[in-house]
Structure formats: C-alpha cells, structure tokens
Amino acid sequence: MAATSTPQGSLRQRNVGGSSKKIKDGAASDVELDKFPKAGAAKSGPAGSDRDYKVVFAFITAMAFLTRFWGISHPNEVVFDEVHFGKFASYYLEKTYFFDVHPPFGKLLFAFMGWLVGYDGHFHFDNIGDSYIANKVPYVAFRSLPAILGALTVSVVYMIMWESGYSLPACVVAAGLVLLDNAHIGQTRLILLDATLVFAMACSLLFYIKFYKLRHEPFSRKWWKWLILTGFALSCDISTKYVGLFAFITIGSAVIIDLWDLLNIKRPGGALSLPDFSKHFAARAFGLIIMPFIFYLFWFQVHFAILTRSGPGDDFMTPEFQETLSDNVMLANAITIDYYDTIVLKHKETKAYLHSHPDRYPLRYDDGRVSSQGQQVTGYPYNDTNNHWEILPSVNDDHKLGRHVKNHDLVRLRHVVTNTYLLSHDVASPYYPTNQEFTTVAETDAFGDRAPDTLFEVRIENGKTNQEFKTVSSHFKFIHNPSKVAMWTHTTPLPDWAFKQQEINGNKQITPSSNIWLVEDIPSLPADHRRRQKEQKQVKTLPFMRKWFELQRSMFWHNNQLTSSHPYASLPYQWPFLLRGVSFWTQNDTRQQIYFLGNPIGWWVASSVLAIYAGIILADQFSLRRGIDALDHRSRSRLYNSTGFFFLAWATHYFPFFVMGRQLFLHHYLPAHLASTLVTGALVEFVFSADSAENEAAYQAIRAGKKPATSAGVKRHVSARERFAGQSMMASWIATILILSIVFAGWYFFLPLTYGYPGLSVDQVLRRKWLGYDLHFAK
CATH class of the missing domain: 2.80.10.50 (Trefoil (Acidic Fibroblast Growth Factor, subunit A))
Incomplete structure (x- = not known):
C-alpha cells in the first residue's frame, strides 16, 4: 500500500515526432492512443504543470514561514512546557546531567540552537511567566527552531501530495489545512518538541513515497538513498518522542504489503526468486530497522558525551551510573x-x-x-x-x-x-x-x-x-x-x-x-568522625550499552507512571472533533492568553472526510459484491493504494492512544491530523476529478484491439475527455477555494488565542467558546 508512482504532469507521449502517421486498417496508432487522456493524468503539458506546482509551492512555503514567525517574540516570558524543554537545553549547555522521559534528539536540537547563538545555559526556565528579557535569554532563537520545522512541515505535506501524483488543487487543500491550522501554528512557535516530531513523521512519509516510486529500479543509488533517508526520518521521529513508533507501524505495514506483492507469481514480470526476494527483505530490514536503531543509539551517545557533570537527574540512576558523573554529591557523602x-x-x-x-x-x-x-x-x-x-x-x-x-x-x-x-x-x-x-x-x-x-x-x-x-x-x-x-x-x-x-x-x-x-x-555518627571525612572520588566509566539500558528502563518506567489527572488532559475520542484545548499562558493585566486549539472548521472538515472515505470504501466493496463496478481501474487503484496509505498513517497514529494509560493531551493528535489532511486532499481529487468508467472502458478496449478505432474516433474521445478534464479541474478549484475560504475564516477568528494577542473582551472570549472551551477571562 503506497502512493501511486506517476505524478501529475509526468506522463510523456511516445513518438511525438511521428504523430502525423496515417491510420492503417482502421486501427489507431500508438501515438493516437497515447493522446487519449488517462484517468488521473496531467491536464496540461508537463513543463507548464511543473511550473505551476513550483510557483504554488514557493507561495505556500512563504506563507508557512510568515504564519509561524509572525509575532514569535510574544510573549517574552516562559510559556507552558517551555519550563521543561528550555531547561533541558540549558542543562546540555552546562553539561549537567538531567532526566526526561523523552529521547534526546529534539532536546539536542534546542541545545545546538542555543550554542549557535552563544548562550551559556545560565537560565533554568524554573517558572511559567519568568521574564526572558530580564534574564537575558535568546528565546527567539530557541523558538525559531520549531518555527522553521513547522513551516517546512507545510512544504513537506505539499510535496507528499505532489510526489503521489495528485492534482494541484489536491496539493493546495492538503497543505492549506496544515498551513491554516491554529494547533500546528501554536505548537511550532514555542520551545516544544512536537514540531520536530511532526516534521520527522511527514518526512518519513515523503521519503518512503519517493523510495516506492523507484520500485522498478531496485538497488539503484537513488533507491538506496531514499530507503536510508526514510529510515533516518523514522529514527528522528522515535528519537524525539516514543510515539514516533507509530510512524514505524505505518511504513512497516506498507513495506509488508509491498514484500507480499513481490512474492505474487502473477505480478507483472513474475514473482521474484527466493534469493532475490531475500535481498529485497534484507535491504528493507537494514534501511528501516537496523540503520534507524543505529541512529537512535547515536543520539544517546551524544547525550551521555555531553552530560558529564552531576545534576538533578542523578536520583533517577543507579550509584554505578552516578559514579560516571563528576561532582556527584551523593557519592562524595557516602559513608x-x-x-x-x-x-x-x-x-x-x-x-x-x-x-x-x-x-x-x-x-x-x-x-x-x-x-x-x-x-x-x-x-x-x-x-x-x-x-x-x-x-x-x-x-x-x-x-x-x-x-x-x-x-x-x-x-x-x-x-x-x-x-x-x-x-x-x-x-x-x-x-x-x-x-x-x-x-x-x-x-x-x-x-x-x-x-x-x-x-x-x-x-x-x-x-x-x-x-x-x-x-x-x-x-x-x-x-x-x-x-x-x-x-x-x-x-x-x-x-x-x-x-x-x-x-x-x-x-x-x-x-x-x-x-x-x-x-x-x-x-x-559525630560530625567530626573520621568516617565522615570526604575523600576525592575518581570519576569512573561504564560501557555505553549498560548506561543506555539503564536509562531506557528508567524512561519507560517513569513514562508509564504519568497516569495522574491533569486539568487539561483529554481523551482520544475528543480529538477529531476538537472538543477541548489546553491553556498555555495568560496575562491578567492585558487579558491576553494562549490557548492551544486547532482550527475547528479545518479539523471538522478533515474528520468528516475520514468518515466519507471509510464510507466510500465500504460502498465500493458492497457494490462489487453485488456485481456493480462504479469506478474505473485507475481511480480505484489510487483510492485503495495512495489514499489508503494516508488513511493507514492516520489510523496508526490515532487508534493506539486508546490503549494507553498515561496522560494524554490534544497535541498527541497532531501527527494523525496531518495524515487526515492528506486524505482530505486525495478525496477532493477523487470526488471532482475521477474519470468515468465508460471512458476508461473505451480506452482499454481500443488499446486491446477489441474496438475499432479510427483517427477521428480517437480524436472524439480525446476531445470529450479533455472537456471532462477541464470541467473536473474547474470543479476541483472551486471546491478548494470554498474549503480553504471557510478554513481561513476559522483560522483568523481564533488567531488571538494562538498568537496571544490582542487581549479579548468578555464578549469576544464568549464568542470563541464554541464547544465550551475552558478559556480564561470569560467573566
């Protein structure tokens, strides 16, 4: 199950120079047949189409950076979980050992950003509301990292649709839903890990699609490049948060289906021999399991290499581990x-x-x-x-x-x-x-x-x-x-x-x-007893894998202990409908607040489309059981394979949360929401651009020689299909403009809660409590 390999606008005509050949024996030439537009193919020339895609890509990327960076210096004080991840960046820069339930990659990126701007880690982000200005913290540099990744995520979503062969309106819808989403914006303007997580997840989908498109060039340099890059993106995902494992499930499921297809003796070109199949299996295992694990271990090696001084994380580790840290108070006081x-x-x-x-x-x-x-x-x-x-x-x-x-x-x-x-x-x-x-x-x-x-x-x-x-x-x-x-x-x-x-x-x-x-x-024991005399302790060493296993055990155990209630915790069934958000920051004097909330209209559109997609699949399966074939081959193939891949990504990033016992919050749905926007873009094309079964059947009959085809007959089909393509493209753009217009309205309406300014009056706050959101200053 993977994206289709033929992007819009990539179809090439064969023997263009020979298009004036005469029709002999009443049959159309290959050239004339190649002019017969195929379902899902480009409606304009390749060069023009590529140029259009690139222009829109540049515009959407610029808008993504604008929406993420606009007013990023506000507020100039510690917000929500910046108390944790800003603190960890400072500990890295001070080389002071700390403990966290998340892997180190995302936190190392923040530390790297601080190092680039010459920050020494003197501020420890102790309390929400502490001033960055008074403490001379380069907080804009820290916030710029997730803002950059959040903006690039919009670009990656667009490229996923483009590489998967979808029309320009479909690409714009999918990327626009992320571009204009308040939750994605809010989470990527603060010193938080989710921007890194979502960006890595999106990259893993894009890189796998590019890898899959090279399935007819196995073991080529490009094939290996995109396989390794897929594994690297997956590693960055799980090295940021452990929920990144869900991306492994998504890609792993697609790989299993792909390998199963390679065993099919009826596949074009026949089934692979077992030695060749073993090579394919080993290559994927190396690129998507072994290499990601090596990358994952590498970030922990960097983590241990930097954190060499005793710190607040000592208590979570064994005495043997603590002996590897300098200035350890516990060991110095041991009697x-x-x-x-x-x-x-x-x-x-x-x-x-x-x-x-x-x-x-x-x-x-x-x-x-x-x-x-x-x-x-x-x-x-x-x-x-x-x-x-x-x-x-x-x-x-x-x-x-x-x-x-x-x-x-x-x-x-x-x-x-x-x-x-x-x-x-x-x-x-x-x-x-x-x-x-x-x-x-x-x-x-x-x-x-x-x-x-x-x-x-x-x-x-x-x-x-x-x-x-x-x-x-x-x-x-x-x-x-x-x-x-x-x-x-x-x-x-x-x-x-x-x-x-x-x-x-x-x-x-x-x-x-x-x-x-x-x-x-x-x-x-008296204070002056000889046993209380402190001796100079020599820092010891432990094998890397022993330290890694100990830290893993501690991280998993403490992660599972995060079961206590939280006033802003939410349950998975609430997320697709955006029933509640999270209060990040408030300022009483100005009545300003940052309330983490998605764009309700965008979320409801995406959630509705997920239900529509499931309904279409069920209806198609029921129709086929009754002998009714309402879809052409290419439309059904794309619906099940490419759109199905996006739906799989949504499901694997959503349903596992139902079996988790730990605290859950709205931001846990962001990767699944991104996948839902891909499904939405794909469904826009399916609904408004799908070709008719009759035209597809006519084309296939001519290709198979079952239906006589004169040059005039082919031209009539070409003309009819081009008119249908133009009408479909117009309908797609109308639907795209309509969807994004109402999404834009929702985005703009909730901007004061996302950016934290301006302050709202009581009436303005009450008008934004659509589903009883627990907003501040409602009285």
Whole structure:
C-alpha cells in the first residue's frame, strides 16, 4: 500500500515526432492512443504543470514561514512546557546531567540552537511567566527552531501530495489545512518538541513515497538513498518522542504489503526468486530497522558525551551510573555503615522515611479483617527521631562492633525510641490483603520465639559479594528472610488511626524498582568522625550499552507512571472533533492568553472526510459484491493504494492512544491530523476529478484491439475527455477555494488565542467558546 508512482504532469507521449502517421486498417496508432487522456493524468503539458506546482509551492512555503514567525517574540516570558524543554537545553549547555522521559534528539536540537547563538545555559526556565528579557535569554532563537520545522512541515505535506501524483488543487487543500491550522501554528512557535516530531513523521512519509516510486529500479543509488533517508526520518521521529513508533507501524505495514506483492507469481514480470526476494527483505530490514536503531543509539551517545557533570537527574540512576558523573554529591557523602550504627532509611521512590511510633494497628480494619494489633510501622515524610533505627547483626556478637555491614548480610533493626524490633509476619497488611504486615515486637520476643521473623537481608541493587553497605549510594531492597517479601510502601495514606501516614508492607513481588530503599544518614555518627571525612572520588566509566539500558528502563518506567489527572488532559475520542484545548499562558493585566486549539472548521472538515472515505470504501466493496463496478481501474487503484496509505498513517497514529494509560493531551493528535489532511486532499481529487468508467472502458478496449478505432474516433474521445478534464479541474478549484475560504475564516477568528494577542473582551472570549472551551477571562 503506497502512493501511486506517476505524478501529475509526468506522463510523456511516445513518438511525438511521428504523430502525423496515417491510420492503417482502421486501427489507431500508438501515438493516437497515447493522446487519449488517462484517468488521473496531467491536464496540461508537463513543463507548464511543473511550473505551476513550483510557483504554488514557493507561495505556500512563504506563507508557512510568515504564519509561524509572525509575532514569535510574544510573549517574552516562559510559556507552558517551555519550563521543561528550555531547561533541558540549558542543562546540555552546562553539561549537567538531567532526566526526561523523552529521547534526546529534539532536546539536542534546542541545545545546538542555543550554542549557535552563544548562550551559556545560565537560565533554568524554573517558572511559567519568568521574564526572558530580564534574564537575558535568546528565546527567539530557541523558538525559531520549531518555527522553521513547522513551516517546512507545510512544504513537506505539499510535496507528499505532489510526489503521489495528485492534482494541484489536491496539493493546495492538503497543505492549506496544515498551513491554516491554529494547533500546528501554536505548537511550532514555542520551545516544544512536537514540531520536530511532526516534521520527522511527514518526512518519513515523503521519503518512503519517493523510495516506492523507484520500485522498478531496485538497488539503484537513488533507491538506496531514499530507503536510508526514510529510515533516518523514522529514527528522528522515535528519537524525539516514543510515539514516533507509530510512524514505524505505518511504513512497516506498507513495506509488508509491498514484500507480499513481490512474492505474487502473477505480478507483472513474475514473482521474484527466493534469493532475490531475500535481498529485497534484507535491504528493507537494514534501511528501516537496523540503520534507524543505529541512529537512535547515536543520539544517546551524544547525550551521555555531553552530560558529564552531576545534576538533578542523578536520583533517577543507579550509584554505578552516578559514579560516571563528576561532582556527584551523593557519592562524595557516602559513608560506610557499621553494625550498631543508628541509621535513617528512606524509600527511593516516595521519599518517605521508615517510621514507627507507640500507637498500634486497630483491632479490625474497615473491611472487617482482624489485625495483629502490633505497633504501627509507617512511612513518614519528615525526618525526626522516630525514624532512627539501630542496625544489629543477626545474633548478638560483640565482635561485630565496628565491623562493616555488607551485601546479603542478615540484620535486625531496633527502633531506638520504643526499643522494639522490626518484624514482618503472615498477617495481612491494612490495604493489601495479599501483602504482609510490618510491625515491631519487644526485645524478649525478638530474641525468643519471634526471632526468625525479625531477620532481614540487605540486598544491594547490582551489588557484588562482600560489597560494603553505604549511606546514600547503596540502593538496596530489604528482604524479610523467612518469607522472602520485600519491604515496600506506597503513597495512599492510611486512615486517621495512623495519622494518614504511608503504609509499610511486605511485597511478594521482589523485582520491581519500587521496593528500593537507601540509608540517608547515620545520626549516631559525630560530625567530626573520621568516617565522615570526604575523600576525592575518581570519576569512573561504564560501557555505553549498560548506561543506555539503564536509562531506557528508567524512561519507560517513569513514562508509564504519568497516569495522574491533569486539568487539561483529554481523551482520544475528543480529538477529531476538537472538543477541548489546553491553556498555555495568560496575562491578567492585558487579558491576553494562549490557548492551544486547532482550527475547528479545518479539523471538522478533515474528520468528516475520514468518515466519507471509510464510507466510500465500504460502498465500493458492497457494490462489487453485488456485481456493480462504479469506478474505473485507475481511480480505484489510487483510492485503495495512495489514499489508503494516508488513511493507514492516520489510523496508526490515532487508534493506539486508546490503549494507553498515561496522560494524554490534544497535541498527541497532531501527527494523525496531518495524515487526515492528506486524505482530505486525495478525496477532493477523487470526488471532482475521477474519470468515468465508460471512458476508461473505451480506452482499454481500443488499446486491446477489441474496438475499432479510427483517427477521428480517437480524436472524439480525446476531445470529450479533455472537456471532462477541464470541467473536473474547474470543479476541483472551486471546491478548494470554498474549503480553504471557510478554513481561513476559522483560522483568523481564533488567531488571538494562538498568537496571544490582542487581549479579548468578555464578549469576544464568549464568542470563541464554541464547544465550551475552558478559556480564561470569560467573566
């Protein structure tokens, strides 16, 4: 499934110089037949047509740059997610390690732009509304990057239609819907990643179409060039955001269909031999899988090579990773833990301290289950003396005094304030009936019948045998020895009887990273103790792939945790109908606001056309089942292959969001919206320029020699088809002008919300709340 390979205006006549040959035996010459206009072919000469396409292309590109750059310096303060991606660019320029759930390519481009203009990264974009002028930030240069990519995206959309062989009106409709879309404009005028994502996605479609058009020249230099460029665009897509994977699904589906066709023995020229087919398969696998993966790894290599200093991203990485960063505070403050030290344990994920107090679990919980009524053990957000635990050997042994605690040692924890010992046993925890309760018991029980239940294993993450247990740097799991459950906590607060503190329980699933703890400090160790003396730490190295795998795990895990509600989050079913947007920025004094919203008219047109396309396909299939063939061969081929490819791109960039559990916003629909504009342009040509089945049948009959064709008869067909072509082109232009006129009106009406100026009165705001958009200053 791919775009047709014959662009409008590319059809060439054969033997033009011999067009005056006489007709012999009542049959038309090849020259006369070639003058018979084919469905979907150019209606004007190639040179003139190409010139028209180029002139319109230049005009649309210029308008794209104008709409993206107009007033780009407003507002001159931090807007929405610029707090994140501007900050990351500054961290790159300062070589300070940070963590983000998105791959590095898009952020590296921002850093490169900052480097080009001599910015040193001194401003960290801490708060929305912070002034760029006062902090001397070259924010226009940063915003220029997505503006350039956003403008070029319009050009790429036009070229996709042009390369796919569509008429000039179809190209203008598709590109015009992106050109005049408020969401595409709004998202490409700020320091955000979506401009890079959408541009890379559009390029992957264009490059694949150019590659597919060379299918009759396999393994040629141009064939390889466009295959590699397709893979590069796909790599840039997924290297910007992981939703770029959807472009791989789009191109991959088309490639599978193409390879399946190569196996067809009835295809023109016959099926390929298995060795030749293997070459085609290997070439596509190399160009569209292996090469993109190499490019993807390359951006991470650049990421690690730049970020060499300790920074805010350290906490997301293991101690081994942090040892590769200079000036790491955590490693500099690490202290070896000895037996009989008093320590403070902290949960890595929730930052809660292991805590206990004299209050006890209630006799019964709300669901009627009976507890042990033991002393409560909870997670507490603040550090106090109830967080102090003495770490003891598994058996009383004075010889252990002053000895280091090591990986896999069995230890006991004594709660210093209440002089009780940490214990877990086969009693259900308050919130998790499948997890074990944690409590404490008196010393007599701890060294009596309950002694085994007070033993815990210190299991350092990625630790080696006899590795010393240290504060801060040793991330560990605390495993209850008899039952093999891991000490765990979560953020759901306990009821009032536990003062709404966190529940501590024994998790039977040991492997999750949410079981990890660390020792924050040793309160019993004096400030001037020799163990607190800091030694010069030497920066270590780790293999690239180990660092890459660790970062990937952390990125995927934290990405999946983005499930909390957000006031401007939206669901996929709302996007095609543009039911709500996102507030980016407001200024109370001037009543100005930036509200991320698409052009409602353009979105509704594109969404309606998607439904129309699906209806046409269903109607055609039903008609064929009933023996009715209403479409000519070329129209049906283009409808299913080229337009079908665009529809596939829309579907693969839209429907996967329905199975995602993370936060979703309107900007996630932008790649799918771009694909919907391609479908719209294609349908404009189908509706207004499709040739009749009768003319197609007449042409094919003459070509096959089934119908006598005199020169006069061919000329009559030529004349009739040319008149039909002219009428169709006129209808296409009328439809194009009508569609883009109403789209232009919607674009202009919502411009104050896209550009952030001028400020609107209450009445003006209310008139723009078409579907109850949650706009500011409506009162």
